[in-house]
Amino acid sequence: MSLNTTDPVTEAPTTPRPIIQLLEQDDTAGGCCGGGSCGI
Amino acid sequence: MSETIKVDIWSDVQCPWCYIGKRKFEAGVAAFGDEVEVEYHSFELAPDTPVDFAGSPIDYLSERKGIPVPQVLEMLERVTGIAESVGLHYDYDSVHQTNTIKAHELLHYAKAHGLQLQMKESLLKAYFVDGGHVGRIEDLADLAAAIGLDRADVVRSLTENEYLAAVKADVAQATEYGIQGVPFFVIDGKYGISGAQDPDTFAQALRQVRGERAATLTPEETTA
Known part of the structure; x- marks a missing residue:
């Protein structure tokens, strides 16, 4: 008996890949969130 | 030789940091030195805003979001100053706070016609610099025509909500990614x-991706 572990159908992701945040970011850089915690 | 690096950018037309971030990103790409493929995606900061909102961004942020007026003024003064530092002359006295759903539909229309980057720049400039209205179909059609799009067809597309589903798909993708604020860049x-990170951050990230790609190339690919 063999196990097919590379079936492209069953291995297809159903959710987006997680985004890896870069460490070099400045956490204080400006952004907009619609008047929420970031202000604008 | 490796393929061009793709950068997907979530952004809203009425986001002051998005325009600043656009300039900083462009400077980062220039420092990086290689071609980069850019695609803009929709993010609605204020989907509850009426197209003909009778007020300024100050009114919107204070009345709708409950931020005290002095704090709003301080925020806008700060962001206007930073915009100046990257060559953008924001004119908040002329800004028309509005609903940007149609502007996002237009960006998708422009993408389908190969002019999304030009349309994005035009919409941001209209909103923050020129006092233009980016919520009404007729005003949007004028902006579209100015960059070479077919005005009548733009009116048709926006009236028929041709790209509304595409806008909603972008917003849904942002939610799935966990994006809570913009601009947001996915490299x-x-x-x-x-x-709106500094150019060096973008350049460094692009170099990192280029380096990772080079490291995975086979000897045959590196000499191709």
Whole structure:
């Protein structure tokens, strides 16, 4: 008996890949969130 | 030789940091030195805003979001100053706070016609610099025609909500990625950068991706 572990159908992701945040970011850089915690 | 690096950018037309971030990103790409493919995606900061909102961004932020007026003024003064530092002359006295759903539909229309980057720049400039209205179909059609799009067809598309589903799909994708603020940059489908970071941050991230790609090339590919 063999196990097919590379079936492209069953291995297809159903959710987006997680985004890896870069460490070099400045956490204080400006952004907009619609008047929420970031202000604008 | 490796393929061009793709950068997906979530952004809203009425986001002051998005325009600043656009300039900083462009400077980062220039420092990086290689071609980069850019695609803009929709993010609605204020989807509850009426198209003909009778007030300024100050009114919107104070009345709708409950931020005290002095704090709003301080925020706008700060962001206007930073915009100046990257060559953008924001004129908040002329800004028309509005609903940007149609502007996002237009960006998708422009993408389908190969002019999304030009349309994005035009919409941001109209909103923050020129006092233009980016919520009404007729005003949007004028902006579209100015960059070479077919005005009548733009009116048709926006009236028929041709790209509304595409806008909603972008918003849904942002939610799935966990994006809570914009601008948000996704480099090569895997690295996220949030906010109007300095050019060096973008350049460094692009170099990192280029380096990772080079490291995975076979000897045959590196000599091709």
